Amino acid sequence: xxxxxxxxxxxxxxxxxxxxxxxxxxxxxxxxxxxxxxxxxxxxxxxxxxxxxxxxxxxxxxxxxxxxxxxxxxxxxxxxxxxxxxxxxxxxxxxxxxxxxxxxxxxxxxxxxxxxxxxxxxxxxxxxxxxxxxxxxxxxxxxxxxxxxxxxxxxxxxxxxxxxxxxxxxxxxxxxxxxxxxxxxxxxxxxxxxxxxxxxxxxxxxxxxxxxxxxxxxxxxxxxxxxxxxxxxxxxxxxxxxxxxxxxxxxxxxxxxxxxxxxxxxxxxxxxxxxxxxxxxxxxxxxxxxxxxxxxxxxxxxxxxxxxxxxxxxxxxxxxxxxxxxxxxxxxxxxxxxxxxxxxxxxxxxxxxxxxxxxxxxxxxxxxxxxxxxxxxxxxxxxxxxxxxxxxx
Ligand SMILES: [Zn+2]
Numbered sequence: 001x002x003x004x005x006x007x008x009x010x011x012x013x014x015x016x017x018x019x020x021x022x023x024x025x026x027x028x029x030x031x032x033x034x035x036x037x038x039x040x041x042x043x044x045x046x047x048x049x050x051x052x053x054x055x056x057x058x059x060x061x062x063x064x065x066x067x068x069x070x071x072x073x074x075x076x077x078x079x080x081x082x083x084x085x086x087x088x089x090x091x092x093x094x095x096x097x098x099x100x101x102x103x104x105x106x107x108x109x110x111x112x113x114x115x116x117x118x119x120x121x122x123x124x125x126x127x128x129x130x131x132x133x134x135x136x137x138x139x140x141x142x143x144x145x146x147x148x149x150x151x152x153x154x155x156x157x158x159x160x161x162x163x164x165x166x167x168x169x170x171x172x173x174x175x176x177x178x179x180x181x182x183x184x185x186x187x188x189x190x191x192x193x194x195x196x197x198x199x200x201x202x203x204x205x206x207x208x209x210x211x212x213x214x215x216x217x218x219x220x221x222x223x224x225x226x227x228x229x230x231x232x233x234x235x236x237x238x239x240x241x242x243x244x245x246x247x248x249x250x251x252x253x254x255x256x257x258x259x260x261x262x263x264x265x266x267x268x269x270x271x272x273x274x275x276x277x278x279x280x281x282x283x284x285x286x287x288x289x290x291x292x293x294x295x296x297x298x299x300x301x302x303x304x305x306x307x308x309x310x311x312x313x314x315x316x317x318x319x320x321x322x323x324x325x326x327x328x329x330x331x332x333x334x335x336x337x338x339x340x341x342x343x344x345x346x347x348x349x350x351x352x353x354x355x356x357x358x359x360x361x362x363x364x365x366x367x368x369x370x371x372x373x374x375x376x377x378x379x380x381x382x383x384x385x386x387x388x389x390x391x392x393x
Contacts, residue, residue, distance in 0.1 A: 006324060027110075044142065080116075121377040159348075171352075221284075246261045
């Protein structure tokens with residue numbers, strides 16, 4: 001039906017835009033998305049999008065473009081986050097992480113896979129549709145959001161605004177799969193208190209060492225993993241728990257009065273962070289008390305999400321993969337946490353589908369295959385064309 005659209009998609013255009021985006025650093029923390037946001041605004045205007053930008057927090061603007069086809073029709077939103085994680089240890093990178101170098105059929109650099117390549121694919125697909133003469137009806141929305149890599153404040157704001165999308169496609173890397181579920185995560189800070197004194201004065205039963213106290217809690221947390229591994233979800237696997245950081249003490253000769261850890265607990269779709277915390281306390285507190293108490297504070301809580309495989313967007317995406325790539329679609333889930341949950345909780349059916357692999361996210365020498373970019377762009381164009389074609393209205 002829309003055979004003229006994929007023919008308009010050229011790998012060079014996607015590669016060029018991916019490289020341009022990678023060359024504008026947008027690390028979070030601290031959250032420097034404004035330059036890439038402005039750049040995308042001008043790119044979209046040139047294609048014919050109506051563009052709005054607004055700050056989610058000072059200096060951190062979401063950018064939203066609308067591309068109108070015909071009259072009526074569905075409202076399809078593509079969502080991509082503008083931020084990237086910091087480069088980490090520069091010495092682990094073979095090339096400048098922000099150079100976007102093209103080598104052996106791959107583009108290298110921070111954000112190539114997660115997820116400036118996905119954004120480039122969406123924009124080039126939208127241009128191919130805008131340039132086509134197909135009879136299409138609907139509203140293609142691109143939401144470029146800030147802050148996905150920490151609190152998701154960009155997409156939270158999008159859900160509150162008046163875009164009222166009928167369905168959403170998030171362009172995070174999914175290893176060719178249509179993901180209809182993802183895990184949630186909770187960062188939980190636990191603090192133990194002790195009493196500071198000179199280390200030469202310690203006495204059994206009298207001294208209170210905050211690190212010793214924390215060690216007991218850490219062992220209890222470690223013992224929770226086997227039980228969690230037994231809980232299996234078909235799409236996203238099992239919940240996990242891991243102690244990521246520990247901090248305590250000031251000097252070797254002072255008994256530490258404070259120790260803090262941060263626990264990363266990955267949750268299945270449907271798990272409630274508050275209940276997870278209650279279960280965790282119920283496991284820990286009876287063992288440590290009355291000897292000592294501990295304080296628990298949720299730093300980040302982002303729920304998992306899932307939708308039914310029978311949703312229209314899943315069917316449209318499946319059909320589009322068949323048409324555009326001539327391969328059978330694979331439906332799965334993502335272990336990582338994404339902005340999908342905000343949209344699903346607002347009642348908007350949402351899938352995650354995007355070029356590249358999640359294994360390339362957050363690592364040194366991050367890359368994306370040019371073939372992956374080209375294929376995802378063709379699929380995005382087909383998803384939009386199928387959503388906006390008269391037959392599917
Ligand atoms: Zn991402």
